[in-house]
Amino acid sequence: MVPRTIENTRESDETVCLPDDEELFAGNDVDEFSAVLKNERSPKILITTSRYNSTRGPAFISDLISVIPNAHYYKRGTYDLKKIVQYANEKEFTSVIVVHTNRREPDALLVIGLPDGPTAHFKLSKLMLRKDIKNHGKPTSHKPELVLTNFTTRLGHRVGRMIQSLFPQDPEFRGRRVVTFHNQRDFIFFRHHRYIFETKESKQKESKGKISKDEKNPQERTIARLQECGPRFTLKLISLQHGTFDTKGGEYEWVHKPEMDTSRRRFFL
Template sequence: MGRLKPDVGNKLKRAELAFKDKANKKKEKKQRQIERRKEAEALGSEAPPKQVPKSLDTMREYDETVVQPDDEEVMGEDAIDEFAEHFTGAESKTLITTGHYTSPEIMQLVDELVDLMPNAEYRKRGTADLKPIIEGASERGYTMMMVVTSKAKKATGLWVVKLPAGPTAHFRMTSVRLRKQIRNHGRPTSHRPELVLNNFGTRLGHRIGRLFGSLFPHDPQFHGRRVVTLHNQRDFVFLRHHRYMFSETGQRAYLQELGPRLTLRLRSLQLGTFDTTHGLYEWHHTPDMDTSRRRFFL
């Protein structure tokens, strides 16, 4: 609501005037946009460049590690890195487990993650340490491993490990919404989904994108109309899972959300497989990194 008029005694009247004032300003702004659009059309190629609204994204600090499409050094590294085998045709196979203690909500999230990724399986952890689980999973042909961690019976973290030799990424998990909590949700089919990775632009982001890409096959079944989106915005990675839907006439398309819905934020990327004591870190978030709201890493 617009700003209340201090010189009007009646509170309801002040609110009414503020509402009208806000509506008039919105109308004037819309009219200015229409006029600018007409001027641009009249000037054609001589029209001034379109103004870009100022935001944290458009004003982000310069990062020299941003990957260019034709960067030969990055393409050379991609050809020999830990994910190269997957991107040249190897099939993904993911083991999902949890912390020592779980809850019905955690198990429901695990079930939906199994539905999300083809060739994903859940195995109960029990009291076992992660190191022997990782070794056993590698011996059984798993290419990826995910560990959902929790606190107070709520999912708070996600570890993603590339088998057999790493790297290992640790994410903080927030804003989890299960399928039953999403209005008008659908149920996923067994079709292999299309994967969409958005805005992983830096060297670190490129590497995290390849880690996520290794969880999904490279031959999506488009007729299944499933799409999994991992969208990075200001270092928050939003995971969404949808199905394309079409009207009876086929002239209109829309999306039906399948779940789960969650947000991830990278805390660390470690060389090798899970070792919080002696592991070497490629990147680790520390409080001194939060010196500017316009500084992003992915």
């Protein structure tokens, strides 16, 4: 018997994606992310900060650059965000990530798709930098394998494709890197690991007090495990806006409001 959980007893949602949804798959071919996901363009990411940076902001950005291939940091200075978006378009970047900080702590991410949007605003919480993770690994420069799980609704599908467009679509498995975005109850948990293969000796048990030949000559077996590389953080979608960042005339696809939280079993991604 399958135990009842909040996830498998969630409220029914007519926007949940179905495997035979032809309209959804047709939309994938013409959306803003299709060029990158079809390998027609290579992802190129510009990372910057809010105007008032924090002490942990640079360390977090350094960790992000090690996670996302072809990501470049540009100091914000006094430039308006629209000017930065315009510059990124001219230099053929495919996305802009803005790390927002509050009280010396990164607390939000703004992800802007280029050249036509959309713009996603995420709340950032439970940040743990690589240096703070015990026995953390050091990632290589290989392109990582990307794992996205549990993005089941149309909104979740769109957010998942936006995240996917930040990474190259041809992972280099030799590097044994894997980046995971796991959605659970509308919280997106980020983890960065590398595979480690270890060779260990396997011994067989004694039979009737006698030592077998296999035990005298133990066999070697290879086991796999994961080593976390960091950073570690959690995202929660606040809003999704059509087009690039525009606080005045922007049209929103979706905005989270407190009155939408009518039940613990109602999820949007």
